[in-house]
Amino acid sequence: MTDAVEAQASLEGALKDEIIRMYEEIAENPDAEFHFFHGREAAELFEYEPEWLDRAPAGAVRSFAGVGNPHLRAAFKTGETVLDLGSGAGLDSIIASWAVGPGGRVIGVDMNPSMCRKAREHVAASGSDLECHEGVMESIPVPDASVDVVISNGVINLSFRKRRVVEELFRVLKPGGRISITDIVSGKQLSQKIVNDPNLWAS
Ligand SMILES: C[S@@+](CC[C@H](N)C(=O)[O-])C[C@H]1O[C@@H](n2cnc3c(N)ncnc32)[C@H](O)[C@@H]1O
Structure with a gap:
C-alpha cells in the first residue's frame, strides 16, 4: 500500500467510527447539543408539514437529522416501493410509507444498528409497515x-465513495425510477484541515 492509500484508508476508518458515534448519540440522546440542526426544529426549517410531525412518533421526530426535505419532489404514488438511503431513526421512511399507502413498500437502509433499532421501534409505534435493513450505501442490500x-x-455527503453510491442507486432503481435526494455540496474546494476532520465530515 502506498502512503497516500494508507492515509486514505485510515481516514475512512476514522470517519466511519465518528459517523457511527455521532448518529448513535442522536438516536440515544437526541436532546443533547449537536453542531447541526436536528429534531423538530430542523424539520420545521425544511418545511416538513406540521401534521406529519404531530402524527409521527415523538422519538422519530426528536432524532431526525437531515439537511432538507426530499418529500417535496418525490411525487410518491400509492403502491410504489421506496428506498430510504440512510434511514436514521425513521422519520423520512414513516412519512414515505403514509404516501405510498398499505399496498406500497418502504425499505430503510442504515449502517448503524442503533438507528435501525430505533427506526423499527418508531415504525411499530406509528403502525406503519416498513423494513430497516442494516447495510451500507456503497453496497445497498436490495436487489437490482x-x-x-x-x-x-x-x-x-458522508461517503468516501460517492461515485460508487450513485452506481448503486442506478442498480437498484427500476427502469424509469426516480431519485429525490437532499444533500450537501460545496461550490469550492474545502481546505485539507476540514477534509481531514472526521467530526466536521460526520455532521
Ligand atoms: C442525516 S441522517 C439521515 C436522517 C433520516 N433520513 C431521518 O429521517 O432522520 C444520516 C444517516 O445515514 C447513516 N449512514 C451514514 N453513512 C452510511 C453508509 N455508508 N451507509 C448507510 N447508512 C449510512 C447514518 O447512520 C445516519 O443514520
Whole structure:
C-alpha cells in the first residue's frame, strides 16, 4: 500500500467510527447539543408539514437529522416501493410509507444498528409497515431494479465513495425510477484541515 492509500484508508476508518458515534448519540440522546440542526426544529426549517410531525412518533421526530426535505419532489404514488438511503431513526421512511399507502413498500437502509433499532421501534409505534435493513450505501442490500423511488436526506455527503453510491442507486432503481435526494455540496474546494476532520465530515 502506498502512503497516500494508507492515509486514505485510515481516514475512512476514522470517519466511519465518528459517523457511527455521532448518529448513535442522536438516536440515544437526541436532546443533547449537536453542531447541526436536528429534531423538530430542523424539520420545521425544511418545511416538513406540521401534521406529519404531530402524527409521527415523538422519538422519530426528536432524532431526525437531515439537511432538507426530499418529500417535496418525490411525487410518491400509492403502491410504489421506496428506498430510504440512510434511514436514521425513521422519520423520512414513516412519512414515505403514509404516501405510498398499505399496498406500497418502504425499505430503510442504515449502517448503524442503533438507528435501525430505533427506526423499527418508531415504525411499530406509528403502525406503519416498513423494513430497516442494516447495510451500507456503497453496497445497498436490495436487489437490482426493485425500487421505484430513492429518497435520501443528508447521507451521500458522508461517503468516501460517492461515485460508487450513485452506481448503486442506478442498480437498484427500476427502469424509469426516480431519485429525490437532499444533500450537501460545496461550490469550492474545502481546505485539507476540514477534509481531514472526521467530526466536521460526520455532521
Ligand atoms: C442525516 S441522517 C439521515 C436522517 C433520516 N433520513 C431521518 O429521517 O432522520 C444520516 C444517516 O445515514 C447513516 N449512514 C451514514 N453513512 C452510511 C453508509 N455508508 N451507509 C448507510 N447508512 C449510512 C447514518 O447512520 C445516519 O443514520
